[in-house]
Amino acid sequence: MRHYLLAETNWKNIRDVKFDLAILPWGATEAHNYHLPYSTDVIEADGIAAESAKIAWEKGVKIIVLPAIPFGVNTGQKDILLDININPSTQFAILNDIIEVLNRQKIYKLLILNSHGGNDFKSMLRELGLRFPQMLLTTCNWYQSIDKSAFFENPGDHADEMETSLILHLAPGLVLPLPEAGEGKEKKNKIKAFNEGWVWTERKWSQISADTGVGDPRRATKEKGKKYFKALTEKLSDLYIELAKCDLKDLYE
Numbered sequence: 494m495r496h497y498l499l500a501e502t503n504w505k506n507i508r509d510v511k512f513d514l515a516i517l518p519w520g521a522t523e524a525h526n527y528h529l530p531y532s533t534d535v536i537e538a539d540g541i542a543a544e545s546a547k548i549a550w551e552k553g554v555k556i557i558v559l560p561a562i563p564f565g566v567n568t569g570q571k572d573i574l575l576d577i578n579i580n581p582s583t584q585f586a587i588l589n590d591i592i593e594v595l596n597r598q599k600i601y602k603l604l605i606l607n608s609h610g611g612n613d614f615k616s617m618l619r620e621l622g623l624r625f626p627q628m629l630l631t632t633c634n635w636y637q638s639i640d641k642s643a644f645f646e647n648p649g650d651h652a653d654e655m656e657t658s659l660i661l662h663l664a665p666g667l668v669l670p671l672p673e674a675g676e677g678k679e680k681k682n683k684i685k686a687f688n689e690g691w692v693w694t695e696r697k698w699s700q701i702s703a704d705t706g707v708g709d710p711r712r713a714t715k716e717k718g719k720k721y722f723k724a725l726t727e728k729l730s731d732l733y734i735e736l737a738k739c740d741l742k743d744l745y746e
């Protein structure tokens with residue numbers, strides 16, 4: 494029983510605890526090339542949140558990890574079988590209700606640990622910050638927290654070498670043999686500016702990738718996943734400690 498995970502702990506153990514920080518892992522349910530499970534982003538969110546929270550908890554920080562939200566924004570994958578979309582407006586409503594609970598119960602710090610590129614919480618947190626002025630509302634994309642190129646040979650952003658290595662580490666029984674994976678080749682937009690990163694439009698997923706993957710997964714290994722997971726969770730735990738300890742009235746220097 495891990496008392497920093499709300500799904501595992503009980504009221505007896507936590508009812509007198511004063512939590513400083515709540516962490517909300519947020520995933521998606523979507524195809525990940527041919528070889529990874531639909532729950533890839535949820536397995537990552539849960540696994541990364543639990544391990545990083547454990548490191549911080551063992552250093553005395555009172556944090557609570559909420560159950561991961563399993564559905565994300567998949568508007569660009571509407572024609573891919575059983576990719577479950579929830580709209581940004583639905584996410585806003587869910588966030589509003591969760592933050593209302595935290596605010597009422599005086600847990601004034603929230604970190605969304607985002608696992609899915611289609612989820613974008615920044616504008617929601619701006620608006621919710623007006624509704625809940627006492628709250629510190631924060632979001633991070635764990636996959637951007639450390640430089641992947643130090644751990645992996647091939648780049649990518651969906652079911653790539655990094656994600657495949659992570660799932661080989663976290664849930665190896667759910668990964669098909671790598672020769673069954675597609676090559677994860679992405680078609681780029683013909684208009685150059687989109688590829689330079691300063692103009693954005695949603696990618697139509699079934700048109701940019703034949704196997705739903707973006708990034709060649711075939712050099713993935715369990716060992717790479719383990720090493721990356723360790724570096725990632727250590728860095729995140731440092732963030733949790735800083736967030737938990739920070740003084741909301743004295744954030745800037």
Ligand SMILES: [Zn+2]
Pocket residue numbers: 525533534608609651652656
């Ligand atoms: Zn993913």
